[in-house]
Amino acid sequence: MADSDGEYHAGDASDEEFGDHQVTSSTRHGTRSRSQADKSKKASRKGGKAAWEDIQRSWDAVVEDADGTLTGAIEGRAEAEKRARLLKDTTPLQRGIIRHLVLVIDMSFAMLEKDMLPSRYELTMAYAAQFVREYFEQNPISQLAVIGMRDGVAVRISDMSGNPADHLEKLQGWVKQDPQGNPSLQNALEMCRGALFHTPSHGTREVVIIYGALMSSDPGDIHETINALVGDRIRVSIVGLAAQVAICDELCSKTNGGDNSSYSVALHEEHFRDLLLAITTPPVTRTQEQSNASLLMMGFPSRTLAAGDSIHYCACHNRPAREGYACTRCGSRVCRLPAECPGCGLTLILSTHLARSYHHLFPLRNWVEVPWSEARRSKACYSCLTAFPEAPADKGKGVGKGKAKDKSGAAPIHASLKGLSESGRYACEVCGNHFCIDCDLFAHEVLHNCPGCQSDTRGMQNGNANGNSNSNGATNGNAQENGAMEIDS
Numbered sequence: 001m002a003d004s005d006g007e008y009h010a011g012d013a014s015d016e017e018f019g020d021h022q023v024t025s026s027t028r029h030g031t032r033s034r035s036q037a038d039k040s041k042k043a044s045r046k047g048g049k050a051a052w053e054d055i056q057r058s059w060d061a062v063v064e065d066a067d068g069t070l071t072g073a074i075e076g077r078a079e080a081e082k083r084a085r086l087l088k089d090t091t092p093l094q095r096g097i098i099r100h101l102v103l104v105i106d107m108s109f110a111m112l113e114k115d116m117l118p119s120r121y122e123l124t125m126a127y128a129a130q131f132v133r134e135y136f137e138q139n140p141i142s143q144l145a146v147i148g149m150r151d152g153v154a155v156r157i158s159d160m161s162g163n164p165a166d167h168l169e170k171l172q173g174w175v176k177q178d179p180q181g182n183p184s185l186q187n188a189l190e191m192c193r194g195a196l197f198h199t200p201s202h203g204t205r206e207v208v209i210i211y212g213a214l215m216s217s218d219p220g221d222i223h224e225t226i227n228a229l230v231g232d233r234i235r236v237s238i239v240g241l242a243a244q245v246a247i248c249d250e251l252c253s254k255t256n257g258g259d260n261s262s263y264s265v266a267l268h269e270e271h272f273r274d275l276l277l278a279i280t281t282p283p284v285t286r287t288q289e290q291s292n293a294s295l296l297m298m299g300f301p302s303r304t305l306a307a308g309d310s311i312h313y314c315a316c317h318n319r320p321a322r323e324g325y326a327c328t329r330c331g332s333r334v335c336r337l338p339a340e341c342p343g344c345g346l347t348l349i350l351s352t353h354l355a356r357s358y359h360h361l362f363p364l365r366n367w368v369e370v371p372w373s374e375a376r377r378s379k380a381c382y383s384c385l386t387a388f389p390e391a392p393a394d395k396g397k398g399v400g401k402g403k404a405k406d407k408s409g410a411a412p413i414h415a416s417l418k419g420l421s422e423s424g425r426y427a428c429e430v431c432g433n434h435f436c437i438d439c440d441l442f443a444h445e446v447l448h449n450c451p452g453c454q455s456d457t458r459g460m461q462n463g464n465a466n467g468n469s470n471s472n473g474a475t476n477g478n479a480q481e482n483g484a485m486e487i488d489s
């Protein structure tokens with residue numbers, strides 16, 4: 001058979017050698033062989049590994065417990081995720097605690113994609129509601145407005161207000177509406193400029209955009225709008241859901257003094273949530289004009305109740321209400337605080353609102369991990385009294401820190417996770433008390449104070465009769481040898 005193919009040689013050939021197999025023909029038209037370029041390419045890969053041979057599988061690194069379950073591995077990684085949220089810079093910086101922010105949500109056709117479950121739009125609306133709650137939790141004396149982008153125009157969802165209930169109610173009305181049309185960055189930014197035009201100079205002006213599209217349908221030159229934003233000192237932050245867009249990077253860079261770190265692209269659902277909630281922290285004050293100190297007039301009204309069967313009307317919503325807060329200047333009644341008096345424009349807040357905003361200026365310092373060598377002096381959490389695990393006998397002197405295996409096999413997992421304490425204890429560097437991971441999380445994200453420092457009643461060591469409160473929370477009073485405080489008569 002003169003026209004038949006050559007002999008097939010299988011043997012013990014590998015995948016690479018299988019591709020090198022050459023088929024010949026005895027016809028007069030010559031032989032069928034690969035080109036010289038293909039030969040050189042195959043020669044360069046000779047002896048290398050295929051791509052599928054270097055796959056790193058996450059489940060290969062999981063260590064089982066002694067009973068064959070993954071409880072220790074799951075608990076260790078869950079604790080590491082909690083701890084990772086706390087390992088941030090706690091340097092005291094001047095920040096703008098009175099913020100005026102506009103949240104812009106992409107409601108175009110790009111939000112119908114389902115790469116983020118259940119869909120980009122549904123997930124964005126759910127995270128937007130969480131953002132509103134967390135924003136007013138961290139910034140109780142700030143203002144917020146919500147704008148949407150759809151059909152090539154900007155849609156006003158809620159006006160600038162300090163009441164989170166109003167924003168959540170307006171957002172809920174848009175959840176069932178399907179996104180459609182093209183987004184327009186320029187129209188949305190121009191509407192944001194109008195919403196922030198009358199804001200006072202002592203507060204920050206910010207725009208946060210959740211952008212899922214890769215294009216923008218603008219009626220004019222968006223670079224002129226960007227220059228106007230820079231002139232109005234408006235900062236823009238963008239959380240992308242698809243890919244990085246050049247105009248978005250330029251927008252964030254120019255409005256943030258050349259820093260483009262305010263533009264990020266979400267990798268998955270959890271990353272999207274972390275990027276959005278990170279914006280609730282007030283921005284650092286950069287320019288000298290914003291650093292100038294100024295006095296603000298505010299009112300601190302008390303809660304009042306209508307006498308008898310009488311009913312009052314709140315001036316903010318024109319609704320009947322039996323309880324409310326009377327303006328300290330004009331006497332107008334509002335139903336919720338913080339708010340701006342509809343009659344005289346005075347800012348009305350509570351003292352607790354001001355205290356909750358103060359912790360951003362002096363954040364609680366991160367607690368450090370406690371090794372086994374120092375874990376024996378505590379048996380339970382100082383705050384919640386949860387029992388700590390007993391220190392192993394072979395770790396009493398700190399030998400083999402984080403490397404020896406215990407019965408549960410969880411030590412190798414803890415040693416490989418950053419910021420995770422091998423003993424399950426975390427110590428405050430000021431008061432020296434040990435806390436569990438849950439109290440660590442609660443103190444840094446909710447309380448913003450150390451329970452050990454606040455409850456420490458020991459006076460200073462020099463025994464001054466009227467010692468001032470020091471950094472570890474010691475209160476005024478005479479210092480005693482046993483650590484008790486003597487009340488001045």
